[in-house]
Amino acid sequence: MNCGSTVEFVSALCDGEVIPVEAVRHIRNCKTCGITLREYLEIGTELRCEASLEPVEAASPISWERKKRIGSNWLREASEIIRIPRFAVALMIVTILGLSSGLVALKTRAARTGQILTLTLRPSESSSGGPVQCSMLTDGPKIAPCSVILAVESGTVASSTRIVARDENRFELGVRSKFVSKQAAEADKTLESSLSYPFKNLDTWPEKRLWLELGQNVPIEIAGGETMTLRAAFSNEGFSADPRFARNPDELDVSFPVLLEGKIVVFDIPSATASATSKGGCVFMYAPASGRYVLSLSPFAGSVEGRIEQNRIHFEMNGRPYEFVLGAPTADGKRIWILHDSKYRPSLEKEGAQDNQPFVGSADSQHCD
Amino acid sequence: MAHDTALWNLICRRDAVAFDAFYRENAPRLCAFLRHLVGDRQVAEDIAQETFTSIWDRPRGFDPDRGSLRAYVYGIGRKRAAEWWRSQRPREVDQEIVSMVSQAEVQSVREAFFLLSREQRTLLWLREVDGQSYSELAAIFEIPVGTVRSRLFTAREQLRSIWHGTRQSQKESA
Numbered sequence: 001m002n003c004g005s006t007v008e009f010v011s012a013l014c015d016g017e018v019i020p021v022e023a024v025r026h027i028r029n030c031k032t033c034g035i036t037l038r039e040y041l042e043i044g045t046e047l048r049c050e051a052s053l054e055p056v057e058a059a060s061p062i063s064w065e066r067k068k069r070i071g072s073n074w075l076r077e078a079s080e081i082i083r084i085p086r087f088a089v090a091l092m093i094v095t096i097l098g099l100s101s102g103l104v105a106l107k108t109r110a111a112r113t114g115q116i117l118t119l120t121l122r123p124s125e126s127s128s129g130g131p132v133q134c135s136m137l138t139d140g141p142k143i144a145p146c147s148v149i150l151a152v153e154s155g156t157v158a159s160s161t162r163i164v165a166r167d168e169n170r171f172e173l174g175v176r177s178k179f180v181s182k183q184a185a186e187a188d189k190t191l192e193s194s195l196s197y198p199f200k201n202l203d204t205w206p207e208k209r210l211w212l213e214l215g216q217n218v219p220i221e222i223a224g225g226e227t228m229t230l231r232a233a234f235s236n237e238g239f240s241a242d243p244r245f246a247r248n249p250d251e252l253d254v255s256f257p258v259l260l261e262g263k264i265v266v267f268d269i270p271s272a273t274a275s276a277t278s279k280g281g282c283v284f285m286y287a288p289a290s291g292r293y294v295l296s297l298s299p300f301a302g303s304v305e306g307r308i309e310q311n312r313i314h315f316e317m318n319g320r321p322y323e324f325v326l327g328a329p330t331a332d333g334k335r336i337w338i339l340h341d342s343k344y345r346p347s348l349e350k351e352g353a354q355d356n357q358p359f360v361g362s363a364d365s366q367h368c369d
Numbered sequence: 370m371a372h373d374t375a376l377w378n379l380i381c382r383r384d385a386v387a388f389d390a391f392y393r394e395n396a397p398r399l400c401a402f403l404r405h406l407v408g409d410r411q412v413a414e415d416i417a418q419e420t421f422t423s424i425w426d427r428p429r430g431f432d433p434d435r436g437s438l439r440a441y442v443y444g445i446g447r448k449r450a451a452e453w454w455r456s457q458r459p460r461e462v463d464q465e466i467v468s469m470v471s472q473a474e475v476q477s478v479r480e481a482f483f484l485l486s487r488e489q490r491t492l493l494w495l496r497e498v499d500g501q502s503y504s505e506l507a508a509i510f511e512i513p514v515g516t517v518r519s520r521l522f523t524a525r526e527q528l529r530s531i532w533h534g535t536r537q538s539q540k541e542s543a
Contacts, residue, residue, distance in 0.1 A: 011522035015496060017503060040525050043532070044497040046478040051401075051498040059396030060414065064385040064425055248484045255488075256451040271448065271511045275486035277527070311454045327451025328406060328487060 001026040003033055014040045045147055052146065117171065119146050119161055122229040155181040157222055160202055161230070169214045171232060176205040179222045249332060252276045252297050254283045254360055256327030259293070261320055266290055272360045273327075280365030287358045292344035295324075296337050296368060303337035313338070373431075373438040381428045392421050395439060398499055399446050405491050406450040416453055420446045436508025440501065443509045481531040489524035496521055 001022045009023035010033055027033045145162040158178050165172040210230075212218050218230045255273035259266040267287035274283045282296040295313070296303070306315030308331055313324040315338050330336075346353035379387040396417050403413035420442060431441045482490060492510070495501040501509070506517045 007526070008519060008522040011525050012518050014525070015503065015518075015521065017518070036529070039529055043478055043525060043528055047482065047494070047497045050479045050482075051494075059393050059400075060418065062389075062392065062418065062422070064388050064392075248486065251486050253487050256448075256455065258455065273488055273510075275488045277486045277489075311457060325455050327454050329454070 003030060006030070006033055007036060010037050011040060013037060014044065049146060049148070117163070118233050120231045120233070121148055121159060122231070123157070124227045124229075154226070155179060155184070157226060157228060159222075159228070160205075164209060170211055172209060172211050173230070173232075174207045174209055175220060175230070176202060176207050177220065177222045177228075178205055179226050248277055250277055250279045250281065250297065252281065252283050252295065252331050252336075252362075253328055254285065254295065254324075254326060254330060257285055257360065258325045259285075259287075259290070260323045260325065266322075267358065269358045269360060272358070274360040274362040276362040276364070278364045280368070281362060282365075282368035283360065283362045284368075285358070285360045286344065286346065288356050291340065291342035294339040294341070294368060297331055297333055297335070298365070299337045300339065300368060303339040306336045306338050308334050308336050374433050377428070377431050377433070377438060380424070388421075388425055391438075395442060396421060399442060402443060402491075402495065402499065403446055403450055405487075405494060406447065407453060412453065413450075416446060416449050420449055423449075437502075437505050440505035440508035443495075443501070443505075444511070447509060478528070478532060481528055484531050485524055485527055489520070489527065492517070492520055493524045493528070 003026075006023050006026045009019040010027060012019050013023075013027065014037065027037065145160045147158075147160040156179070158180075160176045162174045163171055164174045208220065210218055210220075212230065212232050214232055216231065219227055220230055221227050253273070253275045256270055257272065258268045267285075267290050269285060269287060272285075276283050276296070280296065280298045280300075282294050282300075284292055284294045286292045294300075294303070299305070304315055304317060306313050310329045311326045313326070313330060313336055315322050315336075317338075317340060324330075345355045346357075346359075347355050376387060376391060380391070399417045399420065400410075400413050403416050404410055407413050407416065423445065424442065431438060435441075436444075482493070485493065492506065495506060495509070503514050503517045506521075507514045510517070512520075
């Protein structure tokens with residue numbers, strides 16, 4: 001095996017999946033794949049650190065016992081048995097539900113605002129590595145620990161810190177650290193010893209407890225003669241998960257598409273999603289009896305221009321208005337180009353492909369024709 | 370999985386205590402997931418509550434052979450988020466707050482993460498932060514396990530590529 005055929009297994013290995021023996025052998029002896037694995041793990045660690053900045057709110061209490069089952073059976077039976085217009089049945093039900101909703105919906109929204117603690121871990125001055133920061137919430141039902149990998153002079157330190165207790169601006173922290181020297185990593189070629197699993201068996205590492213005041217530098221000794229300094233400060237910066245706030249300008253997302261011609265549904269492909277992220281890339285949809293629609297944020301041969309409004313795409317073909325209604329905002333721009341190929345059938349492109357299954361997919365600019 | 374089956378049986382028998390414990394354990398994480406999809410904390414909370422309420426009102430459709438109970442709940446939440454979007458009329462987004470992060474401006478993994486597609490972000494988030502297994506992700510996104518593996522790889526590789534490119538250009542400019 002080579003790096004190209006193994007790299008997908010590196011990702012799977014990151015996730016704790018069992019991978020083929022040949023892939024394991026290659027990864028163990030390949031420096032490039034080892035670096036890739038380490039970087040994938042670093043990405044995961046960094047994302048988890050970022051996630052700890054997101055305020056986690058407890059679930060709003062709901063009184064399940066008082067929630068009566070709004071069964072669909074009696075609803076269906078009522079509309080079938082009662083010889084009055086269905087609209088009247090619907091109106092009656094809406095009225096009943098409206099009156100009862102005040103009794104049923106006993107929701108209390110709990111608003112908690114946890115402060116964010118940013119930890120700075122600095123290796124000893126003789127070390128070539130710089131400080132590393134990570135942040136965590138100080139309040140909540142499950143506070144993720146702050147886990148970082150620190151480059152020190154003679155190797156690497158993996159460190160995980162959790163909040164044990166708090167007294168105003170003082171925190172009792174539990175710090176677990178593990179040092180792996182360069183020599184040890186080189187001498188033992190197994191993945192486990194080479195920081196591929198930096199936090200493996202974390203629970204078995206000895207935990208050092210210490211009280212830390214905001215702004216105070218506390219030295220921590222690590223096995224192997226290394227030291228690092230820990231410092232804490234409050235941070236007001238949160239992690240915005242709002243997908244509208246940042247998006248790749250070339251990104252085109254299509255999810256759960258419905259196509260309307262005027263007010264008539266042409267097709268509905270539930271649960272299907274596809275994204276194109278490269279410039280000139282496209283998303284395509286196929287529905288039996290409708291053929292294929294190709295969408296791109298760049299103009300291409302045979303396409304018509306459409307208009308994006310968040311999760312909707314408006315366009316005209318042959319003088320008739322069409323609208324895609326999607327399960328999420330599709331792109332941040334306003335303009336989009338659409339091509340309809342009514343004669344397209346998957347079996348024409350690939351022998352044996354099924355023509356009766358709808359699907360969506362994406363392609364880069366080279367393969368959008 | 371046996372635990373899921375036992376819990377599901379309790380839910381079907383209208384055991385409010387068991388369901389409340391399940392709700393309290395999973396609702397905050399479902400909310401965080403839904404925030405990625407709808408971009409609004411309040412809407413995410415509403416959809417999460419609707420998701421749990423619908424399961425409580427009509428407990429049916431869970432098949433332990435197809436995935437865990439948690440994946441089943443996330444799958445319903447994902448569909449409800451899509452339904453919510455489909456029911457929305459387009460509204461003007463405040464251009465002031467829509468700040469694009471270009472590849473050249475990436476300073477952290479977090480910013481590189483936002484340059485991934487929404488689907489890649491969601492998948493990577495559920496795997497790395499939420500700890501969903503491959504089979505759970507397959508159930509949530511209704512795709513084969515092999516596709517989960519390849520999509521996670523693509524997402525990681527793209528994130529790494531963006532991050533590498535940034536570090537390279539920073540080194541060159543220095």
